Amino acid sequence: MNFLDALLDNYMLISAVVGWTIAQVLKTAIDAYFNKGINWERLTGSGGMPSSHSSTVCALTTAAALQYGLESPYFAICFVLASVVMYDATGVRRETGKQAVILNKILLDNPFNWKGEEFEKKLKEYVGHTPLQVLAGAILGILVAFVVKTQY
Numbered sequence: 001m002n003f004l005d006a007l008l009d010n011y012m013l014i015s016a017v018v019g020w021t022i023a024q025v026l027k028t029a030i031d032a033y034f035n036k037g038i039n040w041e042r043l044t045g046s047g048g049m050p051s052s053h054s055s056t057v058c059a060l061t062t063a064a065a066l067q068y069g070l071e072s073p074y075f076a077i078c079f080v081l082a083s084v085v086m087y088d089a090t091g092v093r094r095e096t097g098k099q100a101v102i103l104n105k106i107l108l109d110n111p112f113n114w115k116g117e118e119f120e121k122k123l124k125e126y127v128g129h130t131p132l133q134v135l136a137g138a139i140l141g142i143l144v145a146f147v148v149k150t151q152y
Contacts, residue, residue, distance in 0.1 A: 011063055011067055011148065011149065011152045012060055012063040012064055012067060012074075014148055014152075015059040015060060015062070015063035015141075015144055015145040015148045015149075016056050016057075016059050016060040016063070017056075018059065018144050018148055019052075019055040019056050019058070019059030019060075019140065019141040019144040019145070020052050020055060020056040020059075022055065022140065022144060023050050023051065023052035023054075023055035023056070023137055023140055023141075024042075024043055024044065024052050025043070026049075026050060026140075027042055027043075027048040027049060027050065027052060028040075028042040028043045030048070030049050031048060046128075047128060047129060048129075048133065049132075049133045049136060050133055050136035050137040050140050051086075051089055051129045051133045051134045051136065051137030051138075052137060053085050053086070053089055053129075053137065054082075054085065054086050054089060054129070054133075054134045054135075054136075054137030054138045054140075054141060055137040055138070055140045055141035055144065056141060057078070057081055057082035057085045057086070057141065058082055058137065058138040058139075058140075058141030058142050058145075059140075059141035059142070059144045059145045059148075060078050060081075060082070060141075060145075061075065061078035061079050061081075061082045061141075061145075062141065062142045062145035062146065063145040063148070063149070064077075064078040065078075066145060066146070066149050082138075086134050086138065089128055089129040089133075089134050090128065090129055090130070090131050090134050091128075092128075095128065096128060098128075
């Protein structure tokens, strides 16, 4: 079996990649609908609805459960990873995005007359997720793993 065949035969990997891809496409489409135009950065960027991080790790975790069982060490590792990723998305990363919004407003006003490229470049505001965005990503990932399983 060659390298590409081995990768394509890996149910857990394919589930995670498909979960991420679908979430990113949905995120871009939802953003385009609400903002009346396509922002291509959304296709690879973080933040937004649904959470592609959550979709990826939940697809991986569900695939591990379906392939190896809930008692397997693979499921345990994936479950812990998914928990940390989703907690981080709604915690630290979400707060970082809120801070970026405030800092961007300060930089736009430039009350201290700061000069230089670092003060002209806008900080990324889409880095974290609301709990609803994480939940939507998690549900999407779980569904993806079940659908992909029908192909393996």
